[in-house]
Amino acid sequence: MRGLKDKVVLVTGGGGGIGGATCSRFASEGAKVAVFDMNLESAQKVVDGITAAGGNAAAFKCDITNRAEVDAAVAATEAQLGPIDVLVNNAGWDVFKPFVKTVPSEWDKLIAINLTGALHMLHAVLPGMAERKYGRIVNVASDAARGGSSGEAVYSACKGGLVALSKTLAREHARQSITVNVVCPGPTDTALLSGVAEGARDPAKLIEAFRSAIPLGRLGQPDDLANAIVFFGSDDAAFITGQVISVSGGLTMVG
Numbered sequence: 001m002r003g004l005k006d007k008v009v010l011v012t013g014g015g016g017g018i019g020g021a022t023c024s025r026f027a028s029e030g031a032k033v034a035v036f037d038m039n040l041e042s043a044q045k046v047v048d049g050i051t052a053a054g055g056n057a058a059a060f061k062c063d064i065t066n067r068a069e070v071d072a073a074v075a076a077t078e079a080q081l082g083p084i085d086v087l088v089n090n091a092g093w094d095v096f097k098p099f100v101k102t103v104p105s106e107w108d109k110l111i112a113i114n115l116t117g118a119l120h121m122l123h124a125v126l127p128g129m130a131e132r133k134y135g136r137i138v139n140v141a142s143d144a145a146r147g148g149s150s151g152e153a154v155y156s157a158c159k160g161g162l163v164a165l166s167k168t169l170a171r172e173h174a175r176q177s178i179t180v181n182v183v184c185p186g187p188t189d190t191a192l193l194s195g196v197a198e199g200a201r202d203p204a205k206l207i208e209a210f211r212s213a214i215p216l217g218r219l220g221q222p223d224d225l226a227n228a229i230v231f232f233g234s235d236d237a238a239f240i241t242g243q244v245i246s247v248s249g250g251l252t253m254v255g
């Protein structure tokens with residue numbers, strides 16, 4: 001893909017399934033990748049894989065719910081790799097429960113990670129992009145934001161918020177050549193999905209229900225998502241902004 005060589009790309013939750021695949025894919029396109037995760041060990045594993053393949057990446061411990069940690073890790077990234085060209089807000093967390101059985105402390109955690117965390121990252125990174133008049137932002141939401149999803153009420157609300165936020169920022173920053181787009185995974189084979197399934201009465205049955213509902217007949221794999229995220233981070237997507245795409249094997253076809 002065009003325009004990624006030597007670009008500085010920051011991926012939150014880069015130590016996880018979709019984030020790890022995304023970091024590796026950006027690195028294979030010649031980008032310098034900052035792998036952000038609150039779990040430094042998993043971020044370092046991703047960096048080791050990239051380095052072994054001849055790529056350029058560095059791991060940064062960063063809990064995106066903590067603004068001071070975000071500011072420090074963004075400053076460390078810019079000192080080590082250079083100004084940030086591409087930001088991927090990918091870190092996320094979910095708990096699978098009917099809304100009436102959830103408790104406010106769970107809402108607080110869901111909102112902090114899935115919505116406030118992205119706000120912190122955007123607030124820290126956008127001013128530099130605006131000054132340099134270049135930026136690519138990709139926010140990873142969910143099909144739960146587009147079509148709703150039983151058992152994921154507050155998570156869906158956060159992801160829906162991320163969609164609306166992205167469209168607004170796309171408008172506010174278009175004249176600075178900053179694009180903001182949203183990739184919505186459907187059920188994807190990662191630790192997050194296994195965790196969600198564990199909350200169900202029969203986890204294997206839930207996973208099979210997801211799989212059989214997907215027109216293309218399989219769960220998403222992290223690389224399926226990385227393909228779309230890297231596209232929106234590249235100059236091949238320079239004329240696309242404020243858009244939302246589902247990468248779900250056709251699970252949802254709304255809008």
Ligand SMILES: NC(=O)c1ccc[n+]([C@@H]2O[C@H](COP(=O)([O-])OP(=O)(O)OC[C@H]3O[C@@H](n4cnc5c(N)ncnc54)[C@H](O)[C@@H]3O)[C@@H](O)[C@H]2O)c1
Pocket residue numbers: 012013014015016017018019036037038039042062063064065089090091092093094113117140141142143184185186187188189190191192193
């Ligand atoms: N897997 C799915 O089925 C699915 C479906 C829809 C949307 N998504 C979204 O895709 C994104 C990636 O999820 P995944 O499936 O790869 O999950 P994952 O659990 O494999 O990875 C998530 C990563 O985020 C990190 N993280 C969590 N909280 C953090 C915090 N406060 N600060 C920094 N890092 C933090 C975790 O340590 C982990 O490495 C998430 O935003 C998720 O909501 C996933």
